Amino acid sequence: MSIQVPSQSFKYTPPSWAQPVLSKVPSNGRLHLANLPTPLYKLDLTSHTSSWSALLRELNINLFVKRDDMTGGVETGGNKIRKLEFLLADALAQKCDAVVTIGGEQSNHCRATAAAARMVGLQARLILRTKRANSVMPPESSEFGTTGNILFDRMVGSRIYTCTPGEYGRLGSNALVQRLCTYLKGNLEEKPYPIPVGGSNGLGSWGYINAVEELMNQWPNSGDEKLSLDHVVFACGSGGTAAGICLGLALAHGAADEALREKRSGETPSVHAVGVCDSPDYFYDFVADIADEMGFSHSSSSSKDFVRQHMVAHQGKGLGYAASTPEELEFVTSFALDTGIVLDPVYSGKALFHFLTEVLLKDKEAYRGKNLLFWHTGGALGLYDKEADLLSTLAKTAPVARLDVYEKGQDGMVTI
Numbered sequence: 001m002s003i004q005v006p007s008q009s010f011k012y013t014p015p016s017w018a019q020p021v022l023s024k025v026p027s028n029g030r031l032h033l034a035n036l037p038t039p040l041y042k043l044d045l046t047s048h049t050s051s052w053s054a055l056l057r058e059l060n061i062n063l064f065v066k067r068d069d070m071t072g073g074v075e076t077g078g079n080k081i082r083k084l085e086f087l088l089a090d091a092l093a094q095k096c097d098a099v100v101t102i103g104g105e106q107s108n109h110c111r112a113t114a115a116a117a118r119m120v121g122l123q124a125r126l127i128l129r130t131k132r133a134n135s136v137m138p139p140e141s142s143e144f145g146t147t148g149n150i151l152f153d154r155m156v157g158s159r160i161y162t163c164t165p166g167e168y169g170r171l172g173s174n175a176l177v178q179r180l181c182t183y184l185k186g187n188l189e190e191k192p193y194p195i196p197v198g199g200s201n202g203l204g205s206w207g208y209i210n211a212v213e214e215l216m217n218q219w220p221n222s223g224d225e226k227l228s229l230d231h232v233v234f235a236c237g238s239g240g241t242a243a244g245i246c247l248g249l250a251l252a253h254g255a256a257d258e259a260l261r262e263k264r265s266g267e268t269p270s271v272h273a274v275g276v277c278d279s280p281d282y283f284y285d286f287v288a289d290i291a292d293e294m295g296f297s298h299s300s301s302s303s304k305d306f307v308r309q310h311m312v313a314h315q316g317k318g319l320g321y322a323a324s325t326p327e328e329l330e331f332v333t334s335f336a337l338d339t340g341i342v343l344d345p346v347y348s349g350k351a352l353f354h355f356l357t358e359v360l361l362k363d364k365e366a367y368r369g370k371n372l373l374f375w376h377t378g379g380a381l382g383l384y385d386k387e388a389d390l391l392s393t394l395a396k397t398a399p400v401a402r403l404d405v406y407e408k409g410q411d412g413m414v415t416i
């Protein structure tokens with residue numbers, strides 16, 4: 001199909017390996033919103049100058065990148081659009097006219113949801129958690145600014161409601177979404193569709209079951225070019241991506257199917273979810289809850305056991321959610337300098353930095369000669385929020401000079 005109509009849903013058929021274990025298949029179909037399949041790159045490390053790249057060369061590790069930062073344009077790019085293909089199909093089937101969702105001030109999820117909602121004719125209502133909630137009060141809403149994701153939220157006409165981190169923590173994101181929905185129904189006669197933080201529920205997580213199927217079709221699984229997929233690394237924020245990747249990779253490698261397990265010669269990749277906000281225990285439980293929502297049933301293990309068997313959650317939040325250390329930002333800069341691929345400071349950059357400098361470095365020999373896939377989940381707009389912190393590194397790595405075209409001979413100018 002070459003011409004796509006975003007609001008036209010089509011029937012979703014899950015991969016055969018998912019069906020017996022995950023019985024709650026999305027019944028309202030899927031939309032074509034993401035640019036799929038996203039590219040799978042193998043990086044050529046030879047010209048790289050950074051220390052992390054030297055480490056990978058020394059250990060003879062192959063680094064692959066799954067470019068889910070390329071699922072869309074600036075508006076819809078990143079991992080959330082895969083979940084929204086299912087969530088918005090459901091919203092349309094329920095004849096809703098708006099979506100309500102919630103996230104941090106620089107939420108990639110809210111930005112992608114808002115843009116995708118408009119693509120299918122729905123209005124976007126966002127609750128953004130911000131320390132500035134009390135200082136930026138109506139009617140001067142323009143003072144809320146246009147940095148990074150916020151510009152795109154506002155370009156597509158989202159109505160933004162703010163709350164403080166304290167309010168968010170005390171009431172919880174689900175209660176806030178529900179309350180806004182009630183308000184919109186009662187006071188503005190809207191029919192809103194609630195989407196949880198990150199789009200991470202049983203329905204949205206099918207987006208990453210689908211993504212695993214896509215990866216399996218790209219990865220050389222058989223014949224002379226067969227490669228083992230040894231480690232898969234990605235950032236974990238609200239947990240839906242981790243749920244889809246953990247369940248998907250395990251099931252695609254035969255965790256519930258003896259014949260499939262033999263076909264894949266028993267090699268199941270190690271799944272590394274690097275948490276950027278909550279604790280590993282929180283994520284194990286959350287991912288198991290999502291599995292239950294997806295109708296998980298397995299002959300020999302509970303969802304909780306299954307998740308712990310097939311995923312390692314790492315604590316990678318560092319200074320805290322969306323707070324970056326100079327080392328993390330330097331890593332993001334050096335990665336871009338070496339590869340031409342820009343990671344984000346809050347998720348992908350933090351996760352890969354933590355994985356390379358903590359997890360891998362502490363157990364180097366275990367990774368020698370392995371194939372490591374990093375799943376890039378997008379988020380580059382978040383870098384605008386870190387401009388001030390990036391300047392000192394950029395001054396070194398990307399200097400700017402004034403051309404002395406009239407040969408004035410002034411200090412610091414370059415004569416060509």
Ligand SMILES: *Cc1c(COP(=O)(O)O)cnc(C)c1O
Nearest residue numbers: 108237238239241347377378379
């Ligand atoms: C939301 C997000 C993640 C985390 O995905 P979850 O499904 O919320 O765990 C990772 N990277 C980026 C860039 C994101 O925006």
